[in-house]
Amino acid sequence: MSHSPILIWGAGAIGGVLGAYFARAGHTVHMVDIVADHVEAMRKTGLRIEGPVEEFTTVLPASTPDELEGRYERVFLAVKAHHTEDALEMLVPHLAPGGYVVSAQNGLNEKVIAARIGAENTVGCFVNFGADWLEPGRILYGNRAAVAVGELDGRVSQRVRDVHALLSIVEPDAVATDNIWGYLWGKMGYGALLFCTALTPDSMSDAMARPEHRVVYEALGHEVMALASAEGVKPLGFNGFDPDAFLRSDPDGMRVALETMVAHNRKTAKTHSGIWRDLAVRKRRTEVDAQIGTMIPLAAAHGLEVPVLAKLVELIHAIEDGEKPQSAARVDEMVSLCG
Numbered sequence: 001m002s003h004s005p006i007l008i009w010g011a012g013a014i015g016g017v018l019g020a021y022f023a024r025a026g027h028t029v030h031m032v033d034i035v036a037d038h039v040e041a042m043r044k045t046g047l048r049i050e051g052p053v054e055e056f057t058t059v060l061p062a063s064t065p066d067e068l069e070g071r072y073e074r075v076f077l078a079v080k081a082h083h084t085e086d087a088l089e090m091l092v093p094h095l096a097p098g099g100y101v102v103s104a105q106n107g108l109n110e111k112v113i114a115a116r117i118g119a120e121n122t123v124g125c126f127v128n129f130g131a132d133w134l135e136p137g138r139i140l141y142g143n144r145a146a147v148a149v150g151e152l153d154g155r156v157s158q159r160v161r162d163v164h165a166l167l168s169i170v171e172p173d174a175v176a177t178d179n180i181w182g183y184l185w186g187k188m189g190y191g192a193l194l195f196c197t198a199l200t201p202d203s204m205s206d207a208m209a210r211p212e213h214r215v216v217y218e219a220l221g222h223e224v225m226a227l228a229s230a231e232g233v234k235p236l237g238f239n240g241f242d243p244d245a246f247l248r249s250d251p252d253g254m255r256v257a258l259e260t261m262v263a264h265n266r267k268t269a270k271t272h273s274g275i276w277r278d279l280a281v282r283k284r285r286t287e288v289d290a291q292i293g294t295m296i297p298l299a300a301a302h303g304l305e306v307p308v309l310a311k312l313v314e315l316i317h318a319i320e321d322g323e324k325p326q327s328a329a330r331v332d333e334m335v336s337l338c339g
């Protein structure tokens with residue numbers, strides 16, 4: 001296993017947890033973030049990981065992008081999907097020749113990264129554990145959940161084994177996979193359901209458990225899984241999400257999947273999604289265009305209709321723009337499009 005220093009680019013909820021765990025295990029880690037107060041806290045008083053999984057504080061070398069010096073062979077990118085291109089422009093001068101970037105993000109960011117630095121320098125990754133950046137130097141690690149790493153072409157290479165060993169420090173059940181696109185598309189499906197929960201003020205579980213909205217979650221899961229299938233991907237399930245049930249619109253399978261996802265999310269200290277947090281707490285734009293929005297033209301290219309996904313994008317925009325409040329009434333607006 002390589003022992004070269006690890007660069008975490010975007011040291012918020014996900015990057016912060018990864019970096020803190022890697023450093024505590026003895027790896028040399030450098031954190032980069034654009035939030036100067038957070039950088040200052042990490043290097044002076046330390047980064048505190050708190051919540052039900054584990055609590056510890058670790059002082060970490062940290063920089064804002066403009067302060068960073070040197071080149072790194074191993075980079076974990078954990079900015080929001082819509083910040084990927086900007087972050088890449090800043091990090092490319094710090095990527096050592098032959099080095100690689102691991103996308104610890106939601107969405108199909110690996111395509112964006114590979115377009116910028118080459119597929120040979122891009123490692124695919126899927127993360128489903130829950131975390132929230134609370135304030136400078138403080139991150140809530142809300143729950144353990146599925147994690148996977150894989151090459152974009154499916155090879156299980158030495159660097160995949162290396163990254164898998166690192167991710168296993170954080171999540172002992174992490175998987176080294178020959179189908180990373182399957183996990184990423186599975187998360188695109190699950191992510192569409194999470195965006196739907198964020199239309200409301202309710203927790204992920206409470207929103208997903210509403211019987212009158214079940215048809216909407218089923219339709220969203222189906223639209224994304226049909227698109228994954230058209231893309232030639234075999235999506236994989238995790239933490240209750242069952243791609244096959246949604247692809248086939250199997251009523252019993254979807255009922256069990258939704259019940260299992262509700263139960264999974266009842267156990268987390270992160271009760272609401274990152275999308276909800278962007279809208280309700282951080283008062284900022286979400287990843288909707290970089291995740292859900294990317295599927296609309298893709299579906300059109302395959303001749304697939306995705307009316308429920310399109311409505312989801314429209315409603316998230318309406319909340320981002322302050323035109324409509326988060327409310328169960330937003331999901332009501334989607335019901336007539338389903339079934």
Ligand SMILES: NC(=O)C1=CN([C@@H]2O[C@H](COP(=O)(O)OP(=O)(O)OC[C@H]3O[C@@H](n4cnc5c(N)ncnc54)[C@H](OP(=O)(O)O)[C@@H]3O)[C@@H](O)[C@H]2O)C=CC1
Nearest residue numbers: 010012013014033034078080081083087105106130131133
């Ligand atoms: N949080 C979670 O539980 C989960 C998140 N994910 C995914 O992981 C990714 C990261 O999310 P999350 O950790 O929650 O996000 P956070 O907002 O908590 O962390 C991202 C950090 O990166 C900073 N940042 C933004 N642009 C740059 C840049 N150009 N260079 C360096 N730092 C930058 C952000 O600053 P600023 O806030 O000012 O933008 C922020 O501090 C997303 O794709 C998300 O969907 C996946 C699974 C679970």
Ligand SMILES: CC(C)(CO)C(=O)C(=O)O
Nearest residue numbers: 128129130131273274275
């Ligand atoms: C809910 C979670 C943590 C997945 O479990 C997520 O991906 C998000 O908050 O966006």
